[in-house]
Amino acid sequence: MHEIALRQRAHRAFTDRPVDEDVIRAILTTATRAPSAENTQPWRFVVVRDAALRARIGDLTARAWSGGGRAWAQKSLPSGLFADVDAGATGGVAAAPVLVVVSADTTACVPAVLGPSIWPCVQNLLLAAIAEGLGSALTTLATAFGDELRTLLDLAPTIAPQAVVPLGYPAVELRPGRRRPIDDVTTWR
Amino acid sequence: MHEIALRQRAHRAFTDRPVDEDVIRAILTTATRAPSAENTQPWRFVVVRDAALRARIGDLTARAWSGGGRAWAQKSLPSGLFADVDAGATGGVAAAPVLVVVSADTTACVPAVLGPSIWPCVQNLLLAAIAEGLGSALTTLATAFGDELRTLLDLAPTIAPQAVVPLGYPAVELRPGRRRPIDDVTTWR
Numbered sequence: 001m002h003e004i005a006l007r008q009r010a011h012r013a014f015t016d017r018p019v020d021e022d023v024i025r026a027i028l029t030t031a032t033r034a035p036s037a038e039n040t041q042p043w044r045f046v047v048v049r050d051a052a053l054r055a056r057i058g059d060l061t062a063r064a065w066s067g068g069g070r071a072w073a074q075k076s077l078p079s080g081l082f083a084d085v086d087a088g089a090t091g092g093v094a095a096a097p098v099l100v101v102v103s104a105d106t107t108a109c110v111p112a113v114l115g116p117s118i119w120p121c122v123q124n125l126l127l128a129a130i131a132e133g134l135g136s137a138l139t140t141l142a143t144a145f146g147d148e149l150r151t152l153l154d155l156a157p158t159i160a161p162q163a164v165v166p167l168g169y170p171a172v173e174l175r176p177g178r179r180r181p182i183d184d185v186t187t188w189r
Numbered sequence: 190m191h192e193i194a195l196r197q198r199a200h201r202a203f204t205d206r207p208v209d210e211d212v213i214r215a216i217l218t219t220a221t222r223a224p225s226a227e228n229t230q231p232w233r234f235v236v237v238r239d240a241a242l243r244a245r246i247g248d249l250t251a252r253a254w255s256g257g258g259r260a261w262a263q264k265s266l267p268s269g270l271f272a273d274v275d276a277g278a279t280g281g282v283a284a285a286p287v288l289v290v291v292s293a294d295t296t297a298c299v300p301a302v303l304g305p306s307i308w309p310c311v312q313n314l315l316l317a318a319i320a321e322g323l324g325s326a327l328t329t330l331a332t333a334f335g336d337e338l339r340t341l342l343d344l345a346p347t348i349a350p351q352a353v354v355p356l357g358y359p360a361v362e363l364r365p366g367r368r369r370p371i372d373d374v375t376t377w378r
Contacts, residue, residue: 001320002215004190005222005313026191028371033194034312035327038266041368045375053378077227116329116352119308120315123223124194127316131190138224140305153378163305179230182217186234189242189342 004130006176011135012095014168019098023132024167028100031125037113042106043121046153048099056152057101057142057164058094064141093139096166100125101153103161122163135170138163193319195365200324203285203357212321213287213356220291220314226302231295232310235342237288245341246290246331246353247283253330282328285355289314290342292350311352324359327352 028045036042048054065086073082093099102125104118122138129136142149142164149161217234225231237243254275262271282288291314293307311327318325331338331353338350 001190001193001316002219005219005317008222008224010224025371028375030191030194032368032371032374033197033365035197035199035315037329038262039270039366041374043374045371046378047375048378050378073227081228113329115304116308116311116327119305120312120327122305123309123312124316126224126309127190127313128194138305138309140226140302153376176222177228179221182214182221182234185221185230185232186217186236187342189235189237189239 004127007130008126009135009174009177010137011166011168011170011174012137013171014096014135014166015171016097017169019134019167019169023134024098024100027125027128027132027134027167030128031121034121034124036117036121037109040108040117042104042108042114042117044103044105044155044159046101046103046155048101048153049097053152054096054099055094057099057149060142060145060148061093061139061164064144067144069141093142093164093166096168098167100165100167101149101161102163102165103155103159105158106160107158118162122165125165129165129167133169134167136165136167138165140164193316196319197315198324198363198366199326200355200357200359200363201284201326202360203324203355204360205286206358208287208323208356208358212323213289216314216317216321216323216356217289219317220310223310223313225306225310226298229297229306231293231297231303231306233292233294233344233348235290235292235344237290237342238286242341243285243288244283246288246338249331249334249337250282250328250353253333256333258330282331282353282355285357287356289354289356290338290350291352291354292344292348294347295349296347307351311354314354318354318356322358323356325354325356327354329353
């Protein structure tokens with residue numbers, strides 16, 4: 001687990017190698033082992049392999065980025081990190097052969113516990129992808145256009161998209177990212 | 190990773206065996222490998238080993254439960270699950286030799302991306318605990334009294350408690366929990 005976690009990075013570039021359905025199923029199965037409030041399991045997955053649909057989701061991501069996120073990030077982030085995030089937002093999502101859209105069934109779970117009932121599942125999905133040799137990333141930009149995303153994916157109004165996770169075999173190997181040391185963020189009592 | 194994820198359960202009963210500081214540090218280090226929006230790393234940890242302080246956090250949890258959560262759960266959950274959750278809420282948190290309170294630095298991260306910037310870190314913490322042979326659980330009840338929790342832990346007003354994670358060596362081995370099959374929650378496009 002420690003070693004898998006150390007390898008987690010936001011991948012933006014993928015090879016053309018397709019991802020087998022069995023691999024996707026193994027990853028989703030592990031995603032659903034995550035905890036959720038009272039075991040309500042509010043997660044819903046749409047696995048998008050259709051190229052046209054992936055391109056449209058990529059468009060939503062790029063629009064959300066240019067419509068506010070980009071300006072904020074350019075002002076706030078160190079330039080190297082900005083360049084990386086900018087490249088990912090504009091090209092990374094659509095470049096993957098598979099997108100997994102993770103949504104929450106809002107009828108299953110009160111809003112106060114929706115976060116802790118969805119993101120551990122997304123994190124399991126991301127870690128399981130690493131274990132399968134895949135690259136991935138946690139992206140949420142497209143969910144700024146939740147209604148459009150829902151329409152594209154034929155989701156009911158009660159299903160709220162939370163994340164778009166690109167999956168594919170990485171074109172580039174990435175080193176561990178930078179983190180503040182734990183002593184900077186931990187107190188002992 | 191798949192096998193570790195399958196072992197994740199909410200532990201309520203722990204042995205008296207203390208948890209070494211090195212083990213806690215390894216778990217926190219892996220927690221910080223999680224992604225966060227623009228790598229803002231908004232997580233802040235308080236490791237609580239002091240027995241009196243743990244008891245007070247346990248009291249907050251029990252109060253949050255009796256003040257609303259319990260009535261809702263008794264009405265909404267199957268009786269077996271309710272009994273388990275009820276036992277955990279009233280006794281489980283204070284029973285652990287270590288509590289890790291995970292908070293978000295609200296100055297580091299806009300509210301829209303706070304969830305996906307905190308819960309993957311909490312999930313890493315929980316999975317790393319399993320890898321170290323520890324039991325744990327994701328609990329959020331005590332954060333209903335965020336101001337009191339902040340006061341107990343001497344946290345700044347900008348630090349928002351999100352979760353209380355008990356850590357200890359499990360007194361009981363638990364089998365994998367029940368989950369809906371992925372075909373019930375997945376569509377393919």
